[in-house]
Amino acid sequence: MSQNSQTIAATLSALDGWPLLQGPRVRLRGPREEDAEAFFALFGDPRVMRYWSRPPLTERTEAEQLLTRCRDEFAARTALEWIIADENDTAIGSCKLFRLSPPHRRAELGYALHPDHWGRGVAREATTLALDWAFCHLGLHRCDAGIDPDNQASRALLHRLGFVTEGRQRESFFVGDQVTDSELLGLLASDWRGGR
Template sequence: MPLPLSPHSQAIADFLAALDGFPVLQGPRVRLRGPREDDAAALFALFGDARVTRFWSRPPMQDIAEARELIEQIHAGMQARSLLNWAIADENDALVGTCTLFRFDAAHRRAELGYALHADHWGRGLASEATALALDWAVDRVGLHRIDAGIDPDNQASRALLHRHGFLTEGRQRESFFVGERVTDSELLGLLASDWRQRRATAAAALR
């Protein structure tokens, strides 16, 4: 029998349970929304690109049917409240990436962050903007205390993005996941809610 949750942890569990679909998060250039059936082609273009999946935990998609299946899995995960896998949509509402909060743990007030962006949009700061929207929501609305992230240690761009957001590299798991027959380590990073609030305050002060 699970232990009873503290009032704060129970509030997190209740908040997630009460969600009426994917929350829509709007930024200056991107919007996080739930994926739709008509996103399948764009999702296949994203995860069918070997440049994107080079550091991913699965090989590139080979057929659009895989993208359609992924959309179904995303909605099932939302229904189970096991993950929130948003579409990153551009100014035309076209899917250009994904941003995910998953492994929610209300008892310990934490979750994990993941993201992917189509290679055509790299270098524009869109992934940074999208993940900042998710972090704002996780800290301010959900009330999480900590956000984790795991990356391939060779993924320098992803590490740089997370470090800019205030994540700290906290360790490394050896040979922790396979992509086909290739096994790789995981670099483990963490962000506390207090870190994120301080990072935002510093950024806001710099703009004054």
């Protein structure tokens, strides 16, 4: 492993909890048990899940399982899924760095925001916090994102953040019996720092 990838692995290992990232309107924090209801409202909403690779949640226990998975992935240092919390510390969304690969100094970005908060720049603020941490603190070289090609709002957000569309995977995932493509986007640390 290169020195940079060792530094990333060491930084991840040294975390004693989720990094708390504070923005003007939102903060990214670790998940809590009391976030289960908000997670169910988020990932059970068909508007949120329209372009995801799984159908909406139908039971609150599924949200509890998602929160358990967040904690397990953090413990294994394979992903960091933050809660996007508003000024009252209420969970309104999720922002995630996953498929963390210290040897290749890369990760993938994912996010979801409750529709009550769409169109206000909240997702941009939250993803900016996560990307700043990923590139400037963790030392990643690259961050990827994959979206349903019909998700124009997500593409617009990623392009505003500096991501570049790099390709398309045909028929790459199923939601029920429906198969869809994936649009692949990438952002380099040099692009992020140059665009700041």
